[in-house]
Amino acid sequence: MESLGVRKGAWIQEEDVLLRKCIEKYGEGKWHLVPLRAGLNRCRKSCRLRWLNYLKPDIKRGEFALDEVDLMIRLHNLLGNRWSLIAGRLPGRTANDVKNYWHGHHLKKKVQFQEEGRDKPQTHSKTKAIKPHPHKFSKALPKFELKTTAVDTFDTQVSTSSKPSSTSPQPNDDIIWWESLLAEHAQMDQETDFSASGEMLIASLRAEETATQKKGPMDGMIEQIQGGEGDFPFDVGFWDTPNTQVNHLI
DNA sequence: AACTTTAACAACCGCTTCTCC
DNA sequence: TGGAGAAGCGGTTGTTAAAGT
DSSP states (O other), rough: OOTTTTTSSOOOOHHHHHHHHHHHHHSOOOOOTHHHHOOOSSSSHHHHHHHHIOOOTTOOOOOOOOOOOHHHHHHHHHHHHOOOHHHHTTTTTTEEEEOOOEIIIIIIHHHHHHHTOOOOSSSSSSSOOOOOSSSSTTTTSSTTTOOOOOOHHHHHTTTTTTOOOOOSTTTTHOOOOOOOOHHHHHTTTTTTTHHHHHHHHHHHHHHHHHTTSSHHHHHHHHHHHHTTTSSOGTTTTTTTSSTSSSSGGG
């Protein structure tokens, strides 16, 4: 329960200053303490969102670049409306930014294309999304236990793929499973450029696995797919020239 | 006035921690 | 001491209101 009588609506500059000072002093996290520490009459979630979507120093503002849009479309095609995961692969962009852009710009263009009877833009009429693994893993969960639940039709198709056993994790089994899963997905996308998405992910995962042998294959992948801010090929130039750098990986 | 853009809220979910038995 | 349920928290996403053009 949030305390009664908390302020709502647009933030004023004074509040921003208080919040910024508080985060600078105590760091991110412990959001339930932030209103108290900052002396703000706001609920914890309001403070958190204000920081993450607006005040955080590394937030990139302004128009989305073409390569960002391209990557966004690819990831949306792969993941569905998992805005936080998509934003995690777009440095400086927040889930809110991505979501707003998608609704404000991308869907509008999509409708425009359809109305003009032109070739469909780079999106699908029906998203076939891969539901990523849980954002956090319970300590009680076996290391390789996957918890995939159906998102829409795609997941039911995917469920027919033989998933690696959680009880006997074999090296590469998870990669192989993802490989076939993404290959299925890529096949559905053959008429578009998005077929590269799955291969990009697989190539990245393999590279990641090689680079971090000390980790299990899924560890690296999960971290990446969860949208962490670690080093990931997606962020370092793989996508600078969409659709052109994929070939050398194949 | 209509449309677009964007910040913020509300609802929901999953996980962790706490409390009780 | 361990299990079950409740409560709290952080995080995500859909929606909407307000500001801007």
